[in-house]
Amino acid sequence: MDTVTPDEEFIKNPQIPGPTKEEIRCLVMCKSQVSSDDIVADVGCGTGGLTVEFAKRAKKVYAIDKNPEALNTTFKNLQKHELEDRVDLIEADGTEVLDSLPPFNVLMVGGSGGKMDFILKKGYEKLKSGGRIVVTSILLETPLESIKVMKDLGMEVEVVGVSISKGRISERGTMMVAKNPITIVSAKKF
Structure with missing residues:
Protein backbone atom coordinates (compact mmCIF):
# COMPACT_ATOMS: atom_id res chain seq x y z
CA MET A 1 0.00 0.00 0.00
CA ASP A 2 1.20 3.50 -0.77
CA THR A 3 2.23 5.63 2.15
CA VAL A 4 0.00 8.50 3.15
CA THR A 5 0.98 11.90 1.78
CA PRO A 6 2.46 14.24 4.42
CA ASP A 7 0.29 17.24 5.37
CA GLU A 8 2.83 19.76 4.09
CA GLU A 9 2.55 18.37 0.55
CA PHE A 10 -1.04 19.59 0.14
CA ILE A 11 -2.22 22.88 -1.29
CA LYS A 12 -4.48 24.52 1.25
CA ASN A 13 -7.29 27.03 0.88
CA PRO A 14 -8.03 29.39 3.79
CA GLN A 15 -11.72 29.42 2.75
CA ILE A 16 -12.11 25.64 3.11
CA PRO A 17 -11.21 23.40 6.05
CA GLY A 18 -8.64 20.73 5.35
CA PRO A 19 -7.03 18.76 4.17
CA THR A 20 -7.91 15.95 6.54
CA LYS A 21 -4.86 15.46 8.76
CA GLU A 22 -2.31 12.80 7.89
CA GLU A 23 -3.04 10.51 10.84
CA ILE A 24 -6.77 10.57 10.13
CA ARG A 25 -6.14 9.81 6.46
CA CYS A 26 -4.13 6.75 7.57
CA LEU A 27 -7.04 5.48 9.66
CA VAL A 28 -9.59 6.15 6.94
CA MET A 29 -7.54 4.18 4.41
CA CYS A 30 -7.45 1.25 6.88
CA LYS A 31 -11.17 1.44 7.68
CA SER A 32 -12.15 1.73 4.00
CA GLN A 33 -10.01 -1.28 3.02
CA VAL A 34 -9.74 0.33 -0.42
CA SER A 35 -8.02 -1.73 -3.12
CA SER A 36 -6.81 -1.18 -6.67
CA ASP A 37 -10.03 -2.72 -8.05
CA ASP A 38 -12.33 -0.36 -6.14
CA ILE A 39 -14.51 2.54 -7.17
CA VAL A 40 -14.89 5.25 -4.53
CA ALA A 41 -17.55 7.93 -4.08
CA ASP A 42 -16.10 10.75 -1.94
CA VAL A 43 -19.00 12.96 -0.85
CA GLY A 44 -17.97 16.33 0.57
CA CYS A 45 -14.38 16.04 -0.67
CA GLY A 46 -13.34 19.49 0.56
CA THR A 47 -9.74 20.28 -0.37
CA GLY A 48 -9.09 16.71 -1.51
CA GLY A 49 -6.91 15.19 1.20
CA LEU A 50 -8.81 11.92 1.21
CA THR A 51 -9.50 12.13 -2.53
CA VAL A 52 -5.73 12.10 -3.17
CA GLU A 53 -5.26 9.06 -0.92
CA PHE A 54 -8.11 7.16 -2.55
CA ALA A 55 -6.83 8.08 -6.04
CA LYS A 56 -3.43 6.57 -5.16
CA ARG A 57 -5.09 3.27 -4.28
CA ALA A 58 -8.42 2.85 -6.13
CA GLN A 79 -2.54 17.78 -10.31
CA LYS A 80 0.31 18.28 -7.85
CA HIS A 81 0.34 14.54 -7.16
CA GLU A 82 -0.31 13.59 -10.81
CA LEU A 83 -3.57 11.82 -10.02
CA GLU A 84 -6.15 13.94 -11.86
CA ASP A 85 -6.77 11.23 -14.49
CA ARG A 86 -8.07 8.83 -11.78
CA VAL A 87 -10.72 11.19 -10.42
CA ASP A 88 -13.95 12.68 -11.76
CA LEU A 89 -14.74 15.95 -10.01
CA ILE A 90 -18.46 16.61 -9.63
CA GLU A 91 -19.81 19.97 -8.52
CA ALA A 92 -23.10 19.06 -6.86
CA ASP A 93 -24.83 18.25 -3.63
CA GLY A 94 -24.12 14.58 -2.88
CA THR A 95 -27.85 13.91 -2.71
CA GLU A 96 -28.20 14.97 -6.35
CA VAL A 97 -25.61 12.72 -7.97
CA LEU A 98 -25.35 9.40 -6.15
CA ASP A 99 -28.07 7.91 -8.39
CA SER A 100 -26.09 8.77 -11.52
CA LEU A 101 -22.85 7.09 -10.40
CA PRO A 102 -22.01 3.49 -11.25
CA PRO A 103 -22.06 1.08 -8.30
CA PHE A 104 -19.09 1.67 -5.99
CA ASN A 105 -17.09 -0.23 -3.35
CA VAL A 106 -16.44 2.62 -0.91
CA LEU A 107 -18.65 5.51 0.13
CA MET A 108 -16.64 8.18 1.93
CA VAL A 109 -18.68 10.96 3.56
CA GLY A 110 -16.65 13.91 4.76
CA GLY A 111 -19.47 16.41 4.55
CA SER A 112 -23.21 15.99 4.33
CA GLY A 113 -24.68 19.48 4.52
CA GLY A 114 -27.12 18.15 7.10
CA LYS A 115 -28.37 15.42 4.74
CA MET A 116 -26.52 12.43 6.21
CA ASP A 117 -29.63 10.25 6.40
CA PHE A 118 -30.35 10.64 2.68
CA ILE A 119 -26.70 10.33 1.60
CA LEU A 120 -26.16 7.11 3.56
CA LYS A 121 -29.41 5.50 2.41
CA LYS A 122 -28.88 6.47 -1.24
CA GLY A 123 -25.19 5.50 -1.04
CA TYR A 124 -26.08 2.14 0.49
CA GLU A 125 -28.29 1.40 -2.53
CA LYS A 126 -25.33 2.01 -4.88
CA LEU A 127 -22.77 0.27 -2.64
CA LYS A 128 -21.66 -3.13 -3.90
CA SER A 129 -21.99 -6.16 -1.64
CA GLY A 130 -18.94 -6.25 0.63
CA GLY A 131 -18.47 -2.50 0.16
CA ARG A 132 -17.71 -0.12 3.00
CA ILE A 133 -19.05 3.20 4.20
CA VAL A 134 -16.76 5.56 6.12
CA VAL A 135 -17.92 8.81 7.73
CA THR A 136 -15.55 11.32 9.34
CA SER A 137 -16.86 14.01 11.64
CA ILE A 138 -15.85 16.90 13.86
CA LEU A 139 -19.43 17.37 15.08
CA LEU A 140 -20.89 15.17 17.83
CA GLU A 141 -24.27 14.84 16.13
CA GLU A 156 -22.41 -3.78 11.70
CA VAL A 157 -21.00 -0.42 12.79
CA GLU A 158 -17.57 0.45 14.16
CA VAL A 159 -16.87 3.81 15.82
CA VAL A 160 -13.42 5.22 16.52
CA GLY A 161 -12.77 8.49 18.34
CA VAL A 162 -9.39 10.01 17.54
CA SER A 163 -7.56 12.80 19.32
CA ILE A 164 -4.28 13.78 17.71
CA SER A 165 -1.69 16.03 19.30
CA LYS A 166 1.51 17.10 17.57
CA GLY A 167 4.67 18.24 19.29
CA ARG A 168 5.85 21.81 18.86
CA ILE A 169 9.51 21.95 19.78
CA SER A 170 10.83 25.07 21.48
CA GLU A 171 14.09 25.95 23.19
CA ARG A 172 12.69 24.90 26.56
CA GLY A 173 10.95 21.68 25.53
CA THR A 174 8.18 20.12 23.50
CA MET A 175 4.61 21.34 23.82
CA MET A 176 1.88 19.01 22.61
CA VAL A 177 -0.71 20.90 20.55
CA ALA A 178 -4.10 19.22 20.20
CA LYS A 179 -5.95 19.07 16.88
CA ASN A 180 -9.73 18.75 16.54
CA PRO A 181 -10.96 15.38 17.80
CA ILE A 182 -12.41 13.31 14.95
CA THR A 183 -14.92 10.49 15.00
CA ILE A 184 -14.71 7.85 12.28
CA VAL A 185 -17.79 5.69 11.75
CA SER A 186 -17.43 2.73 9.39
CA ALA A 187 -19.50 -0.25 8.34
CA LYS A 188 -19.55 -3.02 5.75
CA LYS A 189 -22.46 -4.02 3.51
CA PHE A 190 -23.13 -7.74 3.64
Missing part, protein backbone atom coordinates in the same frame (compact mmCIF):
# COMPACT_ATOMS: atom_id res chain seq x y z
CA LYS A 59 -9.31 2.25 -9.76
CA LYS A 60 -11.61 5.29 -9.90
CA VAL A 61 -12.75 8.07 -7.57
CA TYR A 62 -15.78 10.34 -7.87
CA ALA A 63 -15.06 13.44 -5.78
CA ILE A 64 -18.24 15.35 -5.02
CA ASP A 65 -18.60 18.78 -3.43
CA LYS A 66 -21.14 21.57 -3.89
CA ASN A 67 -18.49 24.23 -3.29
CA PRO A 68 -16.66 25.09 -6.56
CA GLU A 69 -13.71 26.52 -4.60
CA ALA A 70 -13.32 23.20 -2.77
CA LEU A 71 -13.30 21.31 -6.08
CA ASN A 72 -10.77 23.77 -7.50
CA THR A 73 -8.45 23.10 -4.55
CA THR A 74 -9.02 19.34 -4.88
CA PHE A 75 -8.09 19.56 -8.56
CA LYS A 76 -4.88 21.46 -7.73
CA ASN A 77 -3.95 18.78 -5.20
CA LEU A 78 -4.67 16.02 -7.69
CA THR A 142 -22.93 13.43 12.85
CA PRO A 143 -21.69 10.09 14.25
CA LEU A 144 -24.91 9.59 16.19
CA GLU A 145 -26.97 10.09 13.04
CA SER A 146 -24.60 7.91 10.99
CA ILE A 147 -24.71 5.07 13.51
CA LYS A 148 -28.51 5.10 13.58
CA VAL A 149 -28.85 5.03 9.79
CA MET A 150 -26.20 2.33 9.35
CA LYS A 151 -27.82 0.15 12.04
CA ASP A 152 -31.24 0.66 10.43
CA LEU A 153 -29.68 -0.58 7.17
CA GLY A 154 -28.54 -3.74 8.97
CA MET A 155 -24.86 -2.88 8.94
Whole structure:
Protein backbone atom coordinates (compact mmCIF):
# COMPACT_ATOMS: atom_id res chain seq x y z
CA MET A 1 0.00 0.00 0.00
CA ASP A 2 1.20 3.50 -0.77
CA THR A 3 2.23 5.63 2.15
CA VAL A 4 0.00 8.50 3.15
CA THR A 5 0.98 11.90 1.78
CA PRO A 6 2.46 14.24 4.42
CA ASP A 7 0.29 17.24 5.37
CA GLU A 8 2.83 19.76 4.09
CA GLU A 9 2.55 18.37 0.55
CA PHE A 10 -1.04 19.59 0.14
CA ILE A 11 -2.22 22.88 -1.29
CA LYS A 12 -4.48 24.52 1.25
CA ASN A 13 -7.29 27.03 0.88
CA PRO A 14 -8.03 29.39 3.79
CA GLN A 15 -11.72 29.42 2.75
CA ILE A 16 -12.11 25.64 3.11
CA PRO A 17 -11.21 23.40 6.05
CA GLY A 18 -8.64 20.73 5.35
CA PRO A 19 -7.03 18.76 4.17
CA THR A 20 -7.91 15.95 6.54
CA LYS A 21 -4.86 15.46 8.76
CA GLU A 22 -2.31 12.80 7.89
CA GLU A 23 -3.04 10.51 10.84
CA ILE A 24 -6.77 10.57 10.13
CA ARG A 25 -6.14 9.81 6.46
CA CYS A 26 -4.13 6.75 7.57
CA LEU A 27 -7.04 5.48 9.66
CA VAL A 28 -9.59 6.15 6.94
CA MET A 29 -7.54 4.18 4.41
CA CYS A 30 -7.45 1.25 6.88
CA LYS A 31 -11.17 1.44 7.68
CA SER A 32 -12.15 1.73 4.00
CA GLN A 33 -10.01 -1.28 3.02
CA VAL A 34 -9.74 0.33 -0.42
CA SER A 35 -8.02 -1.73 -3.12
CA SER A 36 -6.81 -1.18 -6.67
CA ASP A 37 -10.03 -2.72 -8.05
CA ASP A 38 -12.33 -0.36 -6.14
CA ILE A 39 -14.51 2.54 -7.17
CA VAL A 40 -14.89 5.25 -4.53
CA ALA A 41 -17.55 7.93 -4.08
CA ASP A 42 -16.10 10.75 -1.94
CA VAL A 43 -19.00 12.96 -0.85
CA GLY A 44 -17.97 16.33 0.57
CA CYS A 45 -14.38 16.04 -0.67
CA GLY A 46 -13.34 19.49 0.56
CA THR A 47 -9.74 20.28 -0.37
CA GLY A 48 -9.09 16.71 -1.51
CA GLY A 49 -6.91 15.19 1.20
CA LEU A 50 -8.81 11.92 1.21
CA THR A 51 -9.50 12.13 -2.53
CA VAL A 52 -5.73 12.10 -3.17
CA GLU A 53 -5.26 9.06 -0.92
CA PHE A 54 -8.11 7.16 -2.55
CA ALA A 55 -6.83 8.08 -6.04
CA LYS A 56 -3.43 6.57 -5.16
CA ARG A 57 -5.09 3.27 -4.28
CA ALA A 58 -8.42 2.85 -6.13
CA LYS A 59 -9.31 2.25 -9.76
CA LYS A 60 -11.61 5.29 -9.90
CA VAL A 61 -12.75 8.07 -7.57
CA TYR A 62 -15.78 10.34 -7.87
CA ALA A 63 -15.06 13.44 -5.78
CA ILE A 64 -18.24 15.35 -5.02
CA ASP A 65 -18.60 18.78 -3.43
CA LYS A 66 -21.14 21.57 -3.89
CA ASN A 67 -18.49 24.23 -3.29
CA PRO A 68 -16.66 25.09 -6.56
CA GLU A 69 -13.71 26.52 -4.60
CA ALA A 70 -13.32 23.20 -2.77
CA LEU A 71 -13.30 21.31 -6.08
CA ASN A 72 -10.77 23.77 -7.50
CA THR A 73 -8.45 23.10 -4.55
CA THR A 74 -9.02 19.34 -4.88
CA PHE A 75 -8.09 19.56 -8.56
CA LYS A 76 -4.88 21.46 -7.73
CA ASN A 77 -3.95 18.78 -5.20
CA LEU A 78 -4.67 16.02 -7.69
CA GLN A 79 -2.54 17.78 -10.31
CA LYS A 80 0.31 18.28 -7.85
CA HIS A 81 0.34 14.54 -7.16
CA GLU A 82 -0.31 13.59 -10.81
CA LEU A 83 -3.57 11.82 -10.02
CA GLU A 84 -6.15 13.94 -11.86
CA ASP A 85 -6.77 11.23 -14.49
CA ARG A 86 -8.07 8.83 -11.78
CA VAL A 87 -10.72 11.19 -10.42
CA ASP A 88 -13.95 12.68 -11.76
CA LEU A 89 -14.74 15.95 -10.01
CA ILE A 90 -18.46 16.61 -9.63
CA GLU A 91 -19.81 19.97 -8.52
CA ALA A 92 -23.10 19.06 -6.86
CA ASP A 93 -24.83 18.25 -3.63
CA GLY A 94 -24.12 14.58 -2.88
CA THR A 95 -27.85 13.91 -2.71
CA GLU A 96 -28.20 14.97 -6.35
CA VAL A 97 -25.61 12.72 -7.97
CA LEU A 98 -25.35 9.40 -6.15
CA ASP A 99 -28.07 7.91 -8.39
CA SER A 100 -26.09 8.77 -11.52
CA LEU A 101 -22.85 7.09 -10.40
CA PRO A 102 -22.01 3.49 -11.25
CA PRO A 103 -22.06 1.08 -8.30
CA PHE A 104 -19.09 1.67 -5.99
CA ASN A 105 -17.09 -0.23 -3.35
CA VAL A 106 -16.44 2.62 -0.91
CA LEU A 107 -18.65 5.51 0.13
CA MET A 108 -16.64 8.18 1.93
CA VAL A 109 -18.68 10.96 3.56
CA GLY A 110 -16.65 13.91 4.76
CA GLY A 111 -19.47 16.41 4.55
CA SER A 112 -23.21 15.99 4.33
CA GLY A 113 -24.68 19.48 4.52
CA GLY A 114 -27.12 18.15 7.10
CA LYS A 115 -28.37 15.42 4.74
CA MET A 116 -26.52 12.43 6.21
CA ASP A 117 -29.63 10.25 6.40
CA PHE A 118 -30.35 10.64 2.68
CA ILE A 119 -26.70 10.33 1.60
CA LEU A 120 -26.16 7.11 3.56
CA LYS A 121 -29.41 5.50 2.41
CA LYS A 122 -28.88 6.47 -1.24
CA GLY A 123 -25.19 5.50 -1.04
CA TYR A 124 -26.08 2.14 0.49
CA GLU A 125 -28.29 1.40 -2.53
CA LYS A 126 -25.33 2.01 -4.88
CA LEU A 127 -22.77 0.27 -2.64
CA LYS A 128 -21.66 -3.13 -3.90
CA SER A 129 -21.99 -6.16 -1.64
CA GLY A 130 -18.94 -6.25 0.63
CA GLY A 131 -18.47 -2.50 0.16
CA ARG A 132 -17.71 -0.12 3.00
CA ILE A 133 -19.05 3.20 4.20
CA VAL A 134 -16.76 5.56 6.12
CA VAL A 135 -17.92 8.81 7.73
CA THR A 136 -15.55 11.32 9.34
CA SER A 137 -16.86 14.01 11.64
CA ILE A 138 -15.85 16.90 13.86
CA LEU A 139 -19.43 17.37 15.08
CA LEU A 140 -20.89 15.17 17.83
CA GLU A 141 -24.27 14.84 16.13
CA THR A 142 -22.93 13.43 12.85
CA PRO A 143 -21.69 10.09 14.25
CA LEU A 144 -24.91 9.59 16.19
CA GLU A 145 -26.97 10.09 13.04
CA SER A 146 -24.60 7.91 10.99
CA ILE A 147 -24.71 5.07 13.51
CA LYS A 148 -28.51 5.10 13.58
CA VAL A 149 -28.85 5.03 9.79
CA MET A 150 -26.20 2.33 9.35
CA LYS A 151 -27.82 0.15 12.04
CA ASP A 152 -31.24 0.66 10.43
CA LEU A 153 -29.68 -0.58 7.17
CA GLY A 154 -28.54 -3.74 8.97
CA MET A 155 -24.86 -2.88 8.94
CA GLU A 156 -22.41 -3.78 11.70
CA VAL A 157 -21.00 -0.42 12.79
CA GLU A 158 -17.57 0.45 14.16
CA VAL A 159 -16.87 3.81 15.82
CA VAL A 160 -13.42 5.22 16.52
CA GLY A 161 -12.77 8.49 18.34
CA VAL A 162 -9.39 10.01 17.54
CA SER A 163 -7.56 12.80 19.32
CA ILE A 164 -4.28 13.78 17.71
CA SER A 165 -1.69 16.03 19.30
CA LYS A 166 1.51 17.10 17.57
CA GLY A 167 4.67 18.24 19.29
CA ARG A 168 5.85 21.81 18.86
CA ILE A 169 9.51 21.95 19.78
CA SER A 170 10.83 25.07 21.48
CA GLU A 171 14.09 25.95 23.19
CA ARG A 172 12.69 24.90 26.56
CA GLY A 173 10.95 21.68 25.53
CA THR A 174 8.18 20.12 23.50
CA MET A 175 4.61 21.34 23.82
CA MET A 176 1.88 19.01 22.61
CA VAL A 177 -0.71 20.90 20.55
CA ALA A 178 -4.10 19.22 20.20
CA LYS A 179 -5.95 19.07 16.88
CA ASN A 180 -9.73 18.75 16.54
CA PRO A 181 -10.96 15.38 17.80
CA ILE A 182 -12.41 13.31 14.95
CA THR A 183 -14.92 10.49 15.00
CA ILE A 184 -14.71 7.85 12.28
CA VAL A 185 -17.79 5.69 11.75
CA SER A 186 -17.43 2.73 9.39
CA ALA A 187 -19.50 -0.25 8.34
CA LYS A 188 -19.55 -3.02 5.75
CA LYS A 189 -22.46 -4.02 3.51
CA PHE A 190 -23.13 -7.74 3.64
